[in-house]
Amino acid sequence: MGKTEMPVIQILPSLLASDFGHLAAGCRAAEEAGADALHLDVMDGHFVPNLTMGPDVVRVAHRTVKIPLSVHLMCTHPAVLLDAFLEAGSDLVLVHVEAHDDPHPMLEKIRSKGRRAGVVLNPETPAMAAWDYVEHVDEILLMTVHPGFGGQAFLEHVLPKISEIRDRAPYLDLSVDGGITVETAEAAARAGANAFIAGTSLYRAANMQAEVKAMRARCEKGFAER
Ligand code: DX5
Ligand code: ZN
Numbered sequence: 001m002g003k004t005e006m007p008v009i010q011i012l013p014s015l016l017a018s019d020f021g022h023l024a025a026g027c028r029a030a031e032e033a034g035a036d037a038l039h040l041d042v043m044d045g046h047f048v049p050n051l052t053m054g055p056d057v058v059r060v061a062h063r064t065v066k067i068p069l070s071v072h073l074m075c076t077h078p079a080v081l082l083d084a085f086l087e088a089g090s091d092l093v094l095v096h097v098e099a100h101d102d103p104h105p106m107l108e109k110i111r112s113k114g115r116r117a118g119v120v121l122n123p124e125t126p127a128m129a130a131w132d133y134v135e136h137v138d139e140i141l142l143m144t145v146h147p148g149f150g151g152q153a154f155l156e157h158v159l160p161k162i163s164e165i166r167d168r169a170p171y172l173d174l175s176v177d178g179g180i181t182v183e184t185a186e187a188a189a190r191a192g193a194n195a196f197i198a199g200t201s202l203y204r205a206a207n208m209q210a211e212v213k214a215m216r217a218r219c220e221k222g223f224a225e226r
């Protein structure tokens with residue numbers, strides 16, 4: 001049986017927006033700001049037109065902070081990379097349903113190692129693509145931009161999909177990623193999201209701690225009132 005507690009609001013800074021010359025400092029900044037976890041974007045230059053981090057960056061984060069590491073694999077062949085990311089210290093591994101590899105064996109492997117597993121849906125992918133996985137994941141991540149780059153604008157047309165998945169999975173962690181600010185996070189919370197991944201808006205904030213606090217307060221209110 002799945003979990004039956006109400007989802008808790010979580011704020012996750014995305015390390016992609018930090019200064020790559022000082023990655024450990026970027027990890028610490030998130031932890032010191034009161035983030036619930038740290039999000040790391042792995043891009044393979046094929047599934048998306050950008051190259052970012054490998055397992056070594058996850059290892060740096062793992063030895064630098066105590067908060068959980070949410071690792072988002074934007075890769076055409078995530079299965080061949082999975083062991084390396086698990087060994088590096090990922091706490092949650094997220095795989096795209098649009099990737100070449102079947103998510104089911106990966107989700108099973110992730111959970112067999114005692115880690116949390118999730119699937120990710122691109123903005124155009126319909127909610128029904130998640131139904132096969134609801135029983136096999138700890139989290140569903142809905143992209144609210146086209147993956148590949150930070151700093152893009154939130155796609156409002158994803159909001160009904162958030163509600164559709166929340167109705168079907170009331171207790172699952174449902175996260176959103178891309179263009180998340182205090183305002184768009186609240187809109188996503190009102191639709192049913194409970195975890196918020198934000199790069200630019202948190203790392204560019206004058207005070208990340210204040211921004212995390214404000215985002216959390218708005219999301220808690222929005223989620224409770226929905
Ligand atoms: C986008 C990545 C995001 C990215 C979000 O492909 O998956 O995690 O870091 O960045 P912002 O918050 O700047 O849109
Ligand atoms: Zn991401």
